[in-house]
Amino acid sequence: MGEGRGEKGTQRGVVGRRRSAAHPRSLPRTDVDWWKHYFDAGYEREYEPLFDLVEDRRQVARIVELLELPAGSRVLDLACGQGRHAHLLAEAGFNVDGLDLSPYLIARAKERGTGRTLRYRRGDMRKLPATWSGRFDAVVNLFTSFGFFADARDDARVLRECARVLKPGGVMLWQGGSRDGVMARFLASDWWTTRDGTMIAQDRSFDPLTGFLTITSVWQRKSAVERREHRIRLYTASRMAELMLEAGLVVEQAWESFTDRPLSRRSSEMLLVARRER
């Protein structure tokens, strides 16, 4: 999310065009715990052009291909959001749990349906239920649902939790922004219009020391102006692989997001397939 998918989105405007009206004079410092409240109806609206059932199906088809698991396997969608992938993974024959911190998005996920093979619960990815140790054949973490925390040790903790809840030999599939690619084609600003006519303009800045990409969004509809800010710590594939290894997860494959192209230094998104050591 928000790392600068310049190649994406037909509803986007001219990349880099500046806005003049209603651009805020001063912006608030990013709240370090922004992730506790950011994922609400506003998030769904802001990223609306990227939420598309046809695209979700395409992504899930690729996930199924890469997981190579039999029907009935237990899959955890960690930070599942509004259940875009979880419900399709259940439809594909897996036994799925979705976990997310946002009550709003969990409620949205449940609207897509729940059942014997699809359950949702609220929780923090840094501390998964104790009863889940060794439970899952696969854990998926998608759409840069990672790198949110002020303390980078919390990101490492998430990976340790993923390893703990996987069965030995289980698969972790991680998809999100790739620092190398985002830097290679840095998109400092971007705008698009949502279906209801709201213009959303994003400005992005990057701090090389912390690795935080800070994204400021300004929404404008008629005379109403709103602004939101969030930040994501971006990792390179090699750093992710190191962190995963420290957690007991060995990266076996690296792809350019959901495509079948190998990850390159210019890929703004990556997909890593790792296996829990036996």
Ligand SMILES: C[S@@+](CC[C@H](N)C(=O)[O-])C[C@H]1O[C@@H](n2cnc3c(N)ncnc32)[C@H](O)[C@@H]1O
């Ligand atoms: C970028 S969204 C992606 C959601 C989903 N994976 C998708 O592809 O649509 C990131 C998700 O992480 C969730 N999240 C943020 N902090 C979290 C935490 N500490 N524990 C669990 N989920 C969290 C948010 O609520 C949000 O649903």
